[in-house]
């Protein structure tokens with residue numbers, strides 16, 4: 001039987017991409033959506049989870065951090081998994097997610113593209129090899145409608161790099177004024193916003209007389225929609241716990 005998907009944020013840009021891909025998918029189908037600002041779509045769209053009538057196997061969430069508990073509660077009540085693809089969660093939100101993962105299967109990643117997940121591994125390896133001799137700066141570029149900064153992906157990359165330094169580095173967002181010489185403990189973070197840029201991440205390792213950059217450029221939002229659908233299929237029937245891209249990739 002096809003994986004029946006509830007799409008939270010169905011009327012947004014990512015929601016639209018997921019719905020388009022699901023039309024031609026032999027293994028998964030969108031059964032309904034939840035969106036604060038519903039539009040007429042091919043599937044019913046509700047403004048709240050309490051109104052959902054359909055049988056659902058997995059939720060894909062491409063909305064916002066607002067209303068997180070409603071999504072998690074619905075998943076818990078119906079004992080289904082949830083792919084949390086929204087970004088911009090607070091530390092308190094993340095603690096809530098961790099708590100719910102003891103009762104439901106939660107797939108969470110700030111970036112659902114295969115390329116970025118490879119980039120994450122490459123950056124960690126680079127940091128391990130290059131060590132303290134190279135300064136790490138992350139530059140991310142997104143469209144002018146993006147609400148959160150720095151991007152969830154940039155933070156995810158910083159976290160992976162920091163693992164190579166036993167968590168001793170700290171993120172310094174932008175620089176302004178007389179900030180003094182750069183400290184070795186810094187990971188510089190720079191958020192650029194403009195036009196319709198889908199998403200670009202550049203990690204620069206700057207050493208003495210040489211620079212290494214690792215970059216990823218998403219050319220359409222479809223890569224994320226494809227990843228979310230793969231994650232939903234992977235999550236169906238999984239036991240409670242936290243899952244991420246590397247779990248999906250190792251199973252596939």
Ligand SMILES: NC(=O)c1ccc[n+]([C@@H]2O[C@H](COP(=O)([O-])OP(=O)(O)OC[C@H]3O[C@@H](n4cnc5c(N)ncnc54)[C@H](O)[C@@H]3O)[C@@H](O)[C@H]2O)c1
Pocket residue numbers: 008009010011012013014015034035036037061062063064065066067068084085086087088109110111112113224
């Ligand atoms: N993990 C990834 O790979 C990845 C990739 C792209 C986007 N994102 C994230 O996905 C989210 C959505 O991105 P988008 O470009 O589609 O944004 P968007 O603004 O185009 O769409 C968001 C949709 O969600 C709805 N919404 C907002 N809050 C809601 C709530 N509490 N309940 C129900 N619906 C709600 C809005 O009405 C809108 O239709 C953002 O957080 C973005 O950063 C993640």
